[in-house]
Structure formats: C-alpha cells, structure tokens
Amino acid sequence: AQSVTQLDSQVPVFEEAPVELRCNYSSSVSVYLFWYVQYPNQGLQLLLKYLSGSTLVKGINGFEAEFNKSQTSFHLRKPSVHISDTAEYFCAVLAIQGAQKLVFGQGTRLTINP
Amino acid sequence: DAMVIQNPRYQVTQFGKPVTLSCSQTLNHNVMYWYQQKSSQAPKLLFHYYDKDFNNEADTPDNFQSRRPNTSFCFLDIRSPGLGDAAMYLCATSLRTGTGSYEQYFGPGTRLTVT
Numbered sequence: 001a002q003s004v005t006q007l008d009s010q011v012p013v014f015e016e017a018p019v020e021l022r023c024n025y026s027s028s029v030s031v032y033l034f035w036y037v038q039y040p041n042q043g044l045q046l047l048l049k050y051l052s053g054s055t056l057v058k059g060i061n062g063f064e065a066e067f068n069k070s071q072t073s074f075h076l077r078k079p080s081v082h083i084s085d086t087a088e089y090f091c092a093v094l095a096i097q098g099a100q101k102l103v104f105g106q107g108t109r110l111t112i113n114p
Numbered sequence: 115d116a117m118v119i120q121n122p123r124y125q126v127t128q129f130g131k132p133v134t135l136s137c138s139q140t141l142n143h144n145v146m147y148w149y150q151q152k153s154s155q156a157p158k159l160l161f162h163y164y165d166k167d168f169n170n171e172a173d174t175p176d177n178f179q180s181r182r183p184n185t186s187f188c189f190l191d192i193r194s195p196g197l198g199d200a201a202m203y204l205c206a207t208s209l210r211t212g213t214g215s216y217e218q219y220f221g222p223g224t225r226l227t228v229t
Contacts, residue, residue: 104156
C-alpha cells in the first residue's frame, strides 16, 4: 500500500516570494508522482508529474518539483509566487503495478498575501 | 479541446430524493472514476469503471451507484441522499494500457447540496 504525507496543511507566503510545498510518500513498490492544484469550486488540474527520467520536473504556471528516491520526497517549488497561485495543492502517488489507484496527500492550502 | 465535462456544476436535492450526476469525456479514455470530496479534504475514491468492468471501493455506501452506458458517459446515482452526502463530486478519466495507467484528468466537479 502507498501513503502520502504533506507536511504543511497551510502555507502563507507574500507575493513574489519563493515557496516550497513538501510531500513525502511511502510505498513498497515503484510509483509515479503527481502534483495537482485545485482552485475554489473547481476540479483538480495536473501541475506536473514524474514518471521516469530526470528527477527535476517542470510543470505549468512556473512550478517545478524534484523527485528524491532516497528521501522518498517530491517537493513542489516556485521561485516567485503570484496572488493567482492561491489554491489547494495535492500531492499524489500511483503504484506502477498493482491496484492502480491514486493515493492523495491531505492537501496544502497555499495563501498568497500582497 | 479534449476534456472531462460534468453536469450540472451545482445540484440541490432534498433529503431522500434520488439524484443523478453526469460525466462525459472526449479523451476516449477507458477508465472513469468517481470521487467524493468534502470540505478541506482530499478526494475519496468511490468507484471506477475499467471499460465496462465496475470496481467498487470496499467502504463506498450502497446508497451510491454508477452506470457507464458507453465509453464517453458515466453517471453517479445517489439513491437516498442524506445530509452527510453533501460534497463536491469529481469525475476523472485515465488511459490504461498493457503497461499500466498514468495521470488522471479531472472534470470541474458537481457541488451537491442536500436540504
């Protein structure tokens, strides 16, 4: 079975400051990793994904994440945030073999202050 | 653009009155999922269809049913909604191949209110 822990439930940041949203996972098998963003009253939008290859992945809206296998982490970063980045962010894993179900973290609410 | 569409976006129903939420997709994906998401929580998988094969999660109440009449459409039926069923319902799709499946694509969700 897989589990995902997002270490911060809320992250307040000033506009144009850098941000890091932390995600750690646990799995006995290899996994794919994802970050989704959810704006109020919207569905989830895929920000970026790690399937294989380079451990640094770039996504939409200037976000990037780094897969660290030894630390079982997949932290999300952005060098300079905007008010429009205010949203809920979910880290998720998908086992490459087996049940093929997305396992989500609890979510991190990112609030950008002017 | 290929997408996942959910109708309606907002649905109000009365306690105990059956309600159906719909989802359609133009991605031609073979897997369709239904999630329930309550406030400030992660989405919770209710069930999914892999082609015509229905897969129910063990803890999904019997009150929730689903139909997939064809590749493009999937419905969520709540037979007797209770106040605790008020939530956002998310439909998602993915493409499963012989090597597995990858990212899921989500619709905009239907916000269900039970009065």
